[in-house]
Amino acid sequence: MTFTTVSSWKPWSRPRERVRPAEQVLLTIPRLWATLAGMELTPRGWQKIALLQERGVFIPNPLSIDIGEEVDLDRIATEGVVIYPGCRLYGSRTVISPGVELGAEAPVTVVDCQLGPAVELRGGYFKESVFLEKAKMGSGAQVREACLLEEEASGAHCVGLKQTILFPFATLGSLINFCDCLLAGGTSRADHSEVGSSFIHFNFTPDGDKTTPSLFGDVPRGVMLDQPPIFLGGQGGAVGPVRVEYGTVLAAGSILRDDVLEGGQLVVVGPYRQLRRRRSPYAYGNLPRLVRNNLTYLANLTALELWYEEVRRPFFTRQPLGELVWEGALAVLAKAKEERAARLKALAAKVPQGLPAGREFRERVDALCAMFDSKQDLPRGDAFLARFRAAASDSPAGYVATIRALDPDTKRAGVAWLQDIVDTLVGGAFALVPSCAPR
Numbered sequence: 001m002t003f004t005t006v007s008s009w010k011p012w013s014r015p016r017e018r019v020r021p022a023e024q025v026l027l028t029i030p031r032l033w034a035t036l037a038g039m040e041l042t043p044r045g046w047q048k049i050a051l052l053q054e055r056g057v058f059i060p061n062p063l064s065i066d067i068g069e070e071v072d073l074d075r076i077a078t079e080g081v082v083i084y085p086g087c088r089l090y091g092s093r094t095v096i097s098p099g100v101e102l103g104a105e106a107p108v109t110v111v112d113c114q115l116g117p118a119v120e121l122r123g124g125y126f127k128e129s130v131f132l133e134k135a136k137m138g139s140g141a142q143v144r145e146a147c148l149l150e151e152e153a154s155g156a157h158c159v160g161l162k163q164t165i166l167f168p169f170a171t172l173g174s175l176i177n178f179c180d181c182l183l184a185g186g187t188s189r190a191d192h193s194e195v196g197s198s199f200i201h202f203n204f205t206p207d208g209d210k211t212t213p214s215l216f217g218d219v220p221r222g223v224m225l226d227q228p229p230i231f232l233g234g235q236g237g238a239v240g241p242v243r244v245e246y247g248t249v250l251a252a253g254s255i256l257r258d259d260v261l262e263g264g265q266l267v268v269v270g271p272y273r274q275l276r277r278r279r280s281p282y283a284y285g286n287l288p289r290l291v292r293n294n295l296t297y298l299a300n301l302t303a304l305e306l307w308y309e310e311v312r313r314p315f316f317t318r319q320p321l322g323e324l325v326w327e328g329a330l331a332v333l334a335k336a337k338e339e340r341a342a343r344l345k346a347l348a349a350k351v352p353q354g355l356p357a358g359r360e361f362r363e364r365v366d367a368l369c370a371m372f373d374s375k376q377d378l379p380r381g382d383a384f385l386a387r388f389r390a391a392a393s394d395s396p397a398g399y400v401a402t403i404r405a406l407d408p409d410t411k412r413a414g415v416a417w418l419q420d421i422v423d424t425l426v427g428g429a430f431a432l433v434p435s436c437a438p439r
Contacts, residue, residue: 043062043063043064043065043066044066044067044068044069045065045066045067045068045069045071046062048067048071048073049062049065049067050062051073052073052076052078052083055078056078056079056081057076057078057081057082057083058081058082058083059082059083060084060085061084061085064085064086064087065083065085065086065087065088065089066087066088066089067088067089067090068088068089068090068091070090070091070092071089071090071091071092071094072092072094075093075094075095075096075321075324076089076094076095076096077096077097077098077100077320077321078098079098079099079320080098080099080100080118081096081098081099081100081101082100082101082102082104083102083103084101084102084103084104084107084108085103085107086103086106086107086108087102087103087107087108087109087110088107088108088109088110089110090109090110090111090112091110091111091112091113091128092112093112093114093328094110094111094112094113094114095113095114095115095321095324095325095328096110096115096321097115097116097117097118097119097319097320097321097322097325098117098118098320099117099118099119100115100117100118100119100120100121101119101120101121101122102121103121103122103123104120104122104123105122105123105138105139105157106122106123106124106139106140107123108121108122108123108124108125108126109124109125109126110126111125111126111127111128112127112128113126113127113128113129113130113131113328114130114131114324114325114327114328114329115130115131115325116130116131116132116133116134116135116151116319116322116325117133117134117319117320118133118134119131119132119133119134119135119136120134120135120136120137121136121137121141122136122137122138122139122141123138123139123140123141123157124137124138124139124140124141124142124143125141125142125143125144126141126143127143127144127145128144128145128146128332128335129143129144129145129146129147129148129149129161129332130147130148130149130325130328130329130332131149132148132149132150132151132153132325132329133151133152133319133398134151134152135149135150135151135152135153135154136152136153136154136155137149137154137155137159138155138156138157138158138159138174139157139158140157140158140159141155141157141158141159141160141161142159142160142161143159143160143161143162143164144160144161144162144179145162145163145335146162146163146332146335146336146339147161147162147163147164147165147332148164148165148166148329148332148333149166149170150165150166150167150168150170151168151169151399151400152168152169152189152400153166153167153168153169153170153171154170154171154172155171155172155173155176156172156173156174156176156197157174157175158174158175158176159172159174159175159176159178160176160177160178160179161178161179162179162180163179163180163213163335163336163339164178164179164180164181164182164183165181165182165183165304165336166182166183167182167183167184167185167186167193167217167222167223167225168186168225168400169186169187169188169189169191169192169193169225170183170184170185170186170192170193170194170195171192171193171194171195172194172195173194173195173196173197173198173199173234174197174198175197175198176195176197176198176199176200177199177200177201178195178199178200178201179201179203180201180203180210180212180213180214180240181201181203181213181214181215181216181238181240182213182214182215182216182217182219182297182300183195183216183217183230184216184217184218184219184221184222184223184227184230184246185216185217185222185227185228185229185230185246185247186225186227186228186229187225187226187227187229187404191229192229193216193217193229193230193231194229194230194231194232195232196231196232196233196234196235196236196252197234197235198234198235198236199232199233199234199235199236199237200236200237200238201214201237201238201240202237202238202239202240203240206279206281207281207282207350209343209346209347209350210343210346211241211290211294211340211343211344211346211347212239212240212241212343213240213241213293213294213297213340214238214240214241214242214243214244214293214297215241215242215243215244215293215296215297215300216230216232216244217230217244217245217246218300218422219300219301219303219304219307219418219422220300220303220414220415220417220418220419220421220422221246221415223304223307223311223403223414223418224403224406224411224414224415225400225403225404226404226411227246227247228246228247228263228264229246229247230244230246230247230248230249231248231249231250232250233249233250233251233252233253233254234252234253235252235253236250236251236252236253236254236255236256237255237256238250238255238256238257239255239256239257241290241293241294241297242256242257242258242259242260242293243259243260243261243293243296244256244259244260245260245261245262245263245264245265246263246264247263247264247265248260248263248264248265248267249265249266249267250267250269251266251267251268251269254267254268254269255269256269257269259289259293282350282351282352284351284352284355284358287351287355287356287357287358287361287436288357288435288436288437290347291344291357291361291433291436292436292437292438294340294343294344295368295425295426295429295430295436296422296426297340298337298340298341298372298425299372299421299422299423299425299426299429300422301333301336301337301340301372302337302372302375302378302421302422302425303418303419303421303422304333305330305333305334305337305375306375306378306381306418306421307418308326308329308330308333309330310381310385311385311388312326312329312399313326314392315398315399315402318398337372341369341372344365344368344369345365345366345369348361348362348365349362356435357433357435357436360433360434360435360436361433361435361436364432364433367432368429368432368433371425371428371429371432372425378421378424378425379417379420379421379424381413381414381417381418381420383413383417384410384413384414384416384417385417387409387410387413388406388410388414391405391406391407391410
């Protein structure tokens with residue numbers, strides 16, 4: 001028997017008698033196709049792949065990678081970046097910072113995402129979202145538009161997100177659908193808000209509405225990284241829009257349908273009794289509460305926008321490609337506000353005018369949503385910002401460490417500023433639709 005080296009071995013060069021007819025066909029098809037097409041069988045974007053390898057990106061199987069023509073290599077760092085087999089990079093706005101690992105468990109597709117330092121996306125599909133330093137997602141993830149995962153936020157396998165914001169350390173278990181909500185709370189990776197496996201945030205109604213954003217925690221206190229964590233038990237869910245206070249524990253198997261506005265509560269929800277009756281579509285018996293929770297969510301998004309503009313930017317500028325990641329985060333927050341306004345307007349078109357509060361809401365929804373477009377007349381927070389910048393300028397520490405190190409008075413001033421923003425916006429909204437104001 002004769003052996004050849006791998007480099008010189010060609011399956012179609014073996015003696016004819018050793019090759020079965022079916023094998024001959026299989027071996028001939030690739031060469032025939034290449035001849036007919038008039039080109040070599042090379043992967044798309046192979047020149048970009050080669051350049052990334054030359055620059056130091058570790059790509060153990062370059063022939064399995066697909067990179068779109070629109071991808072800007074100047075937005076891809078080289079130090080510590082690993083792209084495992086089967087990954088795909090698309091979109092002119094894609095940013096990959098130092099230390100990012102893609103596809104460690106399964107192929108990863110990235111479309112116009114901005115990834116901060118040491119982010120790990122282990123398998124799945126990720127589109128038009130932002131992941132900050134050390135955020136992680138397991139295999140089977142589907143993270144769609146307008147998600148923002150802050151520092152060390154994470155999800156296990158088979159997690160579905162869209163229009164979702166996770167504050168630092170927030171952790172999602174496996175087999176979760178957690179779209180259209182914000183989760184804050186916790187102080188560290190050892191003390192974090194958590195969503196148990198097989199939890200669902202129900203964000204679509206039988207009437208086709210998605211005015212369902214839920215606040216688990218809030219922005220004014222959540223950004224200070226000193227609030228008790230929220231625990232949402234596995235095999236459970238929440239019917240949006242709900243508001244849940246810090247320190248809440250929702251027992252496993254419970255489906256939350258009401259707000260929890262007092263902190264530190266253990267909430268156990270039993271099964272509903274059996275019921276069958278004629279359904280009344282577009283009833284909207286809870287319209288005032290529904291509108292209130294949407295307005296509160298929009299106000300919190302605006303407060304978070306200002307936090308990114310006034311507080312977080314300097315920390316991004318210290319990171320390679322950080323300015324691009326910061327711009328991506330602001331774009332996500334703008335999209336989140338646009339989504340919520342669009343859903344409110346769609347709801348207004350369906351609400352019967354004869355419904356209490358319905359006519360007022362229908363007639364003023366455009367003005368209502370326009371309130372959140374401008375930040376010009378909102379509280380400026382000059383006193384807090386001066387104290388914060390003085391404290392941060394002397395510290396080389398990153399964002400999380402700097403926030404943790406703030407003295408209690410500075411934190412209180414920051415919370416008061418952000419809460420003033422929320423209260424100003426919500427109060428102005430209730431002046432337009434007083435029938436939706438709390439009684």
